[in-house]
Amino acid sequence: MYIAHRNEYTNEVQTVREHCENTANLCKEYAIPEMEDLAYAAGKAHDIGKYQEGFQRRIRGENIRVEHSTCGAIAVGEKYPKPMNLMMQYCIAGHHTGIPNGGFGNDEDNSLKGRMNRTFEDYDAYKQELELPELDIRKWQQFLAADCGRNADWLIDKFTFLTRYLFSCLVDADSTDTAEFCRSTEVVRKLQADFEKCLEKINVQLQAFEVKTELQKTRSLLQEQAYRNSTKDAHIYLINMPTGSGKTLASAKIALQRAIAKKKKRIIYVIPYNSIIDQTAEVFEKLFGNNLEILRHQSTFSYDEKVDLNEDYREAAKIAVENWDAPFIITTAVQFFESIYSNKRGKLRKLHNMADSILIFDEAHMMPQDYLQPCLQGIAYITKYLNSEAVFLTATMPDFEKLLKLYAPANNRIENLIKDKTLFEKFQKCQYINMGKVSPEGLLAKSEKYPSRLIIVNKKKNARQLFQMCTGRKYHLSTYMTAYDRQKVLQAIREELKSLDEDFPDGNIPEERRITIISTSLIEAGVDLDVYTVFRELNGLDSILQSGGRCNREGKRDKGEVFVFEFENEAQNDKMNITQRLLAEYKDISQPECIEEYYEEVFFLKQENIQKNTMHIKCRSFENLPFQTYAEQFELIPDRTCSIVVPRDEKSRKLVDTLRYTKIENEKELQKYTCTVTKKELDELIKQHVADDFGTGIYCLTNEDYYDENLGILLEAQDYFL
Known part of the structure; x- marks a missing residue:
């Protein structure tokens, strides 16, 4: 019997065959129709390496290290033609450590080519238990080539997106089946939402607003225009509404209406800054109450420290954060886009759950110029190929129709919800x-x-x-x-x-x-x-x-x-x-013509900046795509500053003491006690012996005289007068 997992609580075993078949079925279930068969094959092959004798000795208690991921990649390489087999190989070889770089020649490193050149024990026993399915190569190639024309650059970018998507389906299926078998307790419930009742509540709220003044009447007319136009089917909706016109509630109503009409699984609300999420979440929590359990995923929020939450809800949310299997999510642009362009299973697990969703991008104009093309491409692919819809929301709207056609040509249908802008002057x-x-x-x-x-x-x-x-x-x-x-x-x-x-x-x-x-x-x-x-x-x-x-x-x-x-x-x-x-x-x-001219110069005169961080600029071959390197360099916010933890209350002092004496950190709980300084400023604090990382890499202020609640971090202590 070839064992894949052992439950340490019950001592039951799961065979490699059972695990591979379960993973294949889940992987297929998670995938879009065009990728179902490929996903099934990848799930079936991912743990073929566990048929090695060395792995079976290890699972039975022998203290040895055995690499198993690459064997499945070799098997699909033998079974299927390029580039189909390459897409599966990147995913299978990296399903534990992350999608590797493709590499060059006879590499002896951790690239895909380097791993494929290694020698492994015989694992042919898999052929007696697992049958890799036949795949329709032509149908898959047609899907890959769709919307790319004869442009090799678009083909590279689409191939890398679909590879990450396949990886997301595979690792979430693998994690889910493993957790189901190895868990010690009952299955934790999922977060719930009733979109119909939420829509009723938002309608009641909107109808309760007074419509007496000229401004209030104009706000109502502008919102009605957006609701009316949102009934048309599109991939991407643009809501250009002035500050104070009620964009947040209007976008939430449109998202709920579209989700109900098109039977979408979830709504994902993407916000540019951590600091804004608290306010937005509070508005929605107060408005929707028990009809909507919100999942918050941001670096400054920890479910562990929210003692006022129901224990049942908190546990469900902590699990849902891992793969975004929740009906309503509020997150940051950094979390969203770095999840699309990561190479690690922890982040990419979420990507397949961005399918069948309504995505709202608040303050959409704040997408960083240096990463504008990959950001727009990610949205274009998710809405065109993963059956989702996106809403771009801002008071200062760039010409996103032109930008999407220029930098993310997936032939998305784009609908501008505010066609009549004559009402804007009332908000000036x-x-x-x-x-x-x-x-x-x-x-x-x-x-x-x-x-x-x-x-x-x-x-x-x-x-x-x-x-x-x-x-x-x-x-x-x-x-x-x-x-x-x-x-x-x-x-x-x-x-x-x-x-x-x-x-x-x-x-x-x-x-x-x-x-x-x-x-x-x-x-x-x-x-x-x-x-x-x-x-x-x-x-x-x-x-x-x-x-x-x-x-x-x-x-x-x-x-x-x-x-x-x-x-x-x-x-x-x-x-x-x-x-x-x-x-x-x-x-x-503030005139629309002025805003249009501004963005025309910012976005269209600097095309090299917009394109410089796209995958096709880094590599032009399917065989040596730099997935790992690209992910490590993908930073929406350049890391030019350093964070330092400042003890501000009894709880934060205990967290710092725990870090000092046990080297165990709780980064999410520490986050709200951090401030940012330059590298030079941090070096100055270290030099004065008032900042220390205790060997953990997380720097803490060790002398509270170097912090003022009104001014923030100080580079010299406050004066004492005797």
């Missing part, structure tokens, strides 16, 4: 004024006459300097501060603004009650604040317009004011130069 609640160059002193002096002012700068050190110079009631926000403290500051700001509204409804606020908020760009997207005036340092047009969304947000005045300024001697990038020219050319930079 502020005017943008170019101040030109100012000194920090001049900026603060100018801001003092306004009752509540938000000053947004590009650099953390400038935010800190302004905060220290500022007098009166003031607040500071930057990533020098931990997420723990930023959340407290945001809550304090909201309470103070609410208090000012209640105490001074006429807006005539005495000087001693006026407030100043000084922040970096982290406050621009998804943070619902309504201040009297905004001052924004020159940056990309999208950033400036996002800043304007914090000014006169509720339209209580005819026009708010957003002042755009520059500091002396600050270097400018291409986006700043484009914005500076548009400020001079347009009376109102």
